[in-house]
Amino acid sequence: MAREKRVRERPSATFSDFYQLLKRSGIKRGLFILGIVLTLIGTFSSLVVPMLTQRFIDGFDADSVTTQLILLIVFVFLLSAVFTGISNYVLANVGQSIIKGLRELIWDKFLRLPVSYFDMTKSGESVSRIVNDTSVLKDLITRHFPSVISGILTIVGSVIVLFILDWKMSLLMFIAVPLAIAVIIPLGRQMTKVSRSLQNETADFSGNLQETLSEVRLMKSFNGEDEERLKARRGIQNLYHFGMQEAKINAYLSPLMSTVMMLMILLIIGYGGIRVADGTLTIGKLVAFLLYLFQIIMPLTTFGLFFNEYNKALGATERIADILKHEEEPNTGTHHESLEFGALHFDQVSFSYTDGTPVLTNITFDADRNQTVAFVGPSGSGKSTIFSLIERYYEVDSGAIEIDGVNIKDIPMNVLRDNIGFVAQESAITSGTIRDNILYGSRLGEYKEADIEQAIERSYAKEFIDELEDGLETEVGERGIKLSGGQKQRISIARAFLRNPKILMLDEATASLDARSEKYVQDALTELMQGRTVLVIAHRLSTIINSDNIYFIDNGHLTGSGTHQQLIASHDMYRVFTEQQFGH
Incomplete structure (x- = not known):
């Protein structure tokens, strides 16, 4: 049903939307106009050729076939070819500038x-x-639009010349025009629907492939x-289904158009x-008539393709315009010069994702410089969401998050x-070298x-980097696949040391490491935490029992706070957590 719905949809974008999008891409209008003018000159030159051919044939004897006439015909041919070639290059330049501007x-x-956009959109669709x-x-602008302009001029010019040559023959030709239109229009509409559906299906398919390949280890392990x-x-x-529908329409269209053309030619010849x-x-006049007839027929065959591509372009315009209209991350604000980024305060913060289900409800807590506060609670209770709100990946529904009272x-946002x-827990590593990742x-x-x-030294990464043949220039592979978990964590910590942040957030930073790697990483984190406001999420209570304050989050609610000893005495669920991990 979803596929059928897409087939019936028509893009809501208009030519005006298409034109506005091209303007935003920085289209070289002067160059585009030059390309069109050159196309028209080439087209006009091609209209002269049949008239010269008529003169050549009708006066075909030794006296009339002069060097001047032959040179004139050759010159016109070359003029048409040269102007067509130059116009193609100019329009290709315009098209490449359009696609460059749009992609940028x-x-x-x-x-x-905002992050919320990517939560709802497959990366393959965005690509x-x-x-x-x-x-x-680009294809519509550089290939199809000039051919339509040239085709219209060719048809108009040819029809005018044909009526001048012989109006009776010209009227006979127009018998086939309604028949050609009757064939092109319905099949063209059907082709447009199929092509649009093929576009949508291709986007879905490429999105699914990209998702699968990016998680190939998950697929293999399970x-x-x-x-x-x-x-x-x-x-x-x-894709095969829509491709065969397209092929079926072409199978009807090509022979039908060929039949119409042959009928027209036979009528004219007869x-x-x-x-x-x-x-x-x-x-000579008959030959010229036939040449003009071919100049009319060829553009007619491209018009159906043009309208098909035009509808595709409107669909693409609509999808691109939807992205460009999407609300961006806010980056306003002036309070930053006097901030020390020491005191963090959550004031009755509530938050839910797009489905409206509360994730955090009336959360209030404080964290000061040189303090370590920890968040404990069952999985899915909202601990990581607190970090996302501090980074402003999402905006709070109510309440406020303040830094130094602001x-x-x-x-x-950048400040x-x-x-x-x-x-x-899983450090983000990009393809490139270790140096690239530290400096990211x-x-x-x-x-x-x-x-x-x-x-590198403070993050305890020097020990393994020095052992690598290429050191800092070692390629880490896609998402750091050539590195161990502990090595990726230490690179991530080195990146944090280099940035020297005032507020440090650690989310299960040692949860998936072996004992040796955990020691290196924990030592590095201990040094990194000095002199900062530190927020920690950890399931291992051994890593946070010395925190200045521990907050217990349960189902989006803050149900208790205090030191490790205070929570053991006052919070039943925290006591259960402790007993499960320490056995008493």
Whole structure:
């Protein structure tokens, strides 16, 4: 049913939306107009050729076939070819500038969108918007639009010349025009529907493939090959289904159009032959008539393709425009110069995701500089969401988060995040070198080599980096696959040391490490925590029992707080947690 619904949908975007999008891409209008003018000159030159051919044939004897006439015909041919070639290059330049501008525009927009957008959108779909949809717009501008302009001029010019040459023959030609239109329009509409559905299905399919390949280890470890094979086969079958629908329409369209064309040509040749026989028409004029007829037929065959591509472009315009209209992360605020980023305060904070189910309800707590506060509670109770709200990945529903008494909404986003360090259980590592990952997010020349070396030593990463053949220039692979969990954690900590954040957040930072790696990482974290406001999430109570304050979060509610000993005495569930881990 979903597929049928997509087939019936027509893009709500208009030509005006399409034009506005092109303007935002920084289209080179002067170059585009030049390309169109050159196309028109080439088209006009091609209209002269049949008239010269008529003159050549009708006066075919030794005296009339002059060098000047031959040179003129050759010159016109070359002129048409040269102008067509130059116009193709100019329009290709315009098209490449359009796709470059659009891709930069969309990518910059993606970088400014909130995390909530990516929670609801498959990464494959986003990639399809920036790669496939922009290509559709480029093709329409550089290939199909000029051919339609040229085709319209060719048809109009040819029809005018044909009526001048012989109005009776021209009227005969128009018998086939309604028949051609009757064939093209319904099949063209059907082709448009199928093409749009094929676009949507291709985006879905590429999104699913990207998701599967990005989690290939999950698939392998759980023997998910059969499930993924079936899922991919369904997508491939859908693509095959729409591809065969497209092929079926083409199977009707091509022979029908060929039949119409052949009928028109036969009528002209038959009637023209009779006229030549009775002396009312010259052979040269008949040949010229046929040449003009071909110049009319060829553009007609491209019009159906143009409208198909035009509808595709409107669909692409609509999808791109939806992205560009999406609300960006706010980056307003002026309160930052006097902030020390020492005291963090949650004041009756409540939050829910898009489904409206409360995740946090009236959470209030404080964390001060040189303090370590910890969050404990069952999985899914909302602990990690607290960190996401501090980073402003999401906005609170009610209440306020303050730093040094200033609402974080009044702090510029880049300033806020510059002063926050985050080390997670699964450290985010990108493809590239170890150096690239340690310096990730820093500005060119911001840190000296000595700063990098110090961060490596303080994070206890030097021990394993020095053992690598390429040291800091070692390629880590996609998402750091060539590194162990402990090595990735130490690189993440080195990155945090280099940034020197005022507020440090640790989310299960040692939970998945072996004993040796955990010692290195814990030593590095202990040093990193000095002199900062530290917030820790941990299931292992042994890592947080010395915290200045521990907050117990249960089902989005803060149900208790205090030191380890105070909570054991006052909080039943915390006591159960302690007994489960320590056995008493």
